[in-house]
Amino acid sequence: MxxxxxxxxxxxxxxxxxxxxxxxxxxxxxxxxxxxxxxxxxxxxxxxxxxxxxxxxxxxxxxxxxxxxRLLRDFHTVGGGMPRSLTVITAEGKRRSSDKATLISDRYYLAxxxxxxxxxxxxxxxxxxxxxxxxxxxxxxxxxxxxxxxxxxxxxxxxxxxxxxxxxxxxxARVKPNGETxxxxxxxxxxxxxxxxEWPHLPxxxxxxxxxxxxxxxxxxxxxxxxxxxxxxxxxxxxxxxxxxxxxxxxxxxxxxxxxxxxxxxxxx
Missing domain, CATH: 3.30.70.2660 (Alpha-Beta Plaits)
Incomplete structure (x- = not known):
């Protein structure tokens, strides 16, 4: 088959x-x-x-x-502490100054x-x-x-x-609950x-x-x-x-x- x-x-x-x-x-x-x-x-x-x-x-x-x-939140940073020649490029094609080099993002995961x-x-x-x-x-x-x-x-x-x-x-893939469930x-x-x-009919x-x-x-x-x-x-x-x-x-x-x-x-x- x-x-x-x-x-x-x-x-x-x-x-x-x-x-x-x-x-x-x-x-x-x-x-x-x-x-x-x-x-x-x-x-x-x-x-x-x-x-x-x-x-x-x-x-x-x-x-x-x-x-x-469980929902897990990761506080994420990119670019901090790098020399200006290596910082993130802006939309205008320029480099960010050192005081604005760090980009912050929140990334979520399922744990x-x-x-x-x-x-x-x-x-x-x-x-x-x-x-x-x-x-x-x-x-x-x-x-x-x-x-x-x-x-x-x-x-x-x-x-x-x-x-x-x-x-x-x-x-x-889970543990059987305690008790007589x-x-x-x-x-x-x-x-x-x-x-x-085997399931109840549900349109x-x-x-x-x-x-x-x-x-x-x-x-x-x-x-x-x-x-x-x-x-x-x-x-x-x-x-x-x-x-x-x-x-x-x-x-x-x-x-x-x-x-x-x-x-x-x-x-x-």
Missing amino acids: STTAFLLHLSGPMQSWGERSRFNERDTSTAPTRSGLIGLISSALGRARDRPIGELAALGFTVRIDRPG DAAFTVAVTAPDAGLLDECAAALRDPVWPPYLGRRSCPPTAPLLLTTITGDPLEQLIKLPL ESVRVEFRSDAPLEHP AADQIYTEIQDDPVSFLPHHRRYQTRPVYRRHEQLPADQCGGYGTDYIDRLIEHLGPAPSPGSAPS
Whole structure:
């Protein structure tokens, strides 16, 4: 059977998925953005920023928020203490004076967050190509910013069944809550309405709906362009026993659920 999707695990000490970053304030979305995910895959493929988005525009993403993390603010300075010949250039092409050389910015990150992402596309060949690149990336991957490396390999598995079904059943990268809690509340986000036979029917009009401008048109450094896309969000209860913990505990649960990793060149699971 042809590949219908592949699953990614995104976790690290810090992540930052800029959504509206401008000038001296660099924000982060509370979940991976479409531009960030396509950029991540482009980097794995070894595509330069001046390459067209091309067929990657057909990729679809459904994000499961395993751990939302905590918002972290970094008070950041650039250029202080440098000789004037090395200070930041102004809009007029001049150098800043020493008393105005230091530029201040606020940069925001998600600390200790974890996400599982189902990546889909109409073209199974494209999915296989992207999955192979994520398994052996051309350039080192990072989670939104170069200062945010992942803590584990990104690619979990390729699948041939229903991507949402696989995403729902996969172990959660979080610790099971104390007590006799039978379920945990988990948020899903997608650019298409979210429906599953085991979930209560919720018409698209009643799902949490927003629009964000994170659909990339061009990654050109001096001519980046994005267009608006819809985001559907819904919260569902998943079994508390599905919580796989952290670190090696989570890896062990993944191996138990997915089975051992296929050998190179073997058919996808």
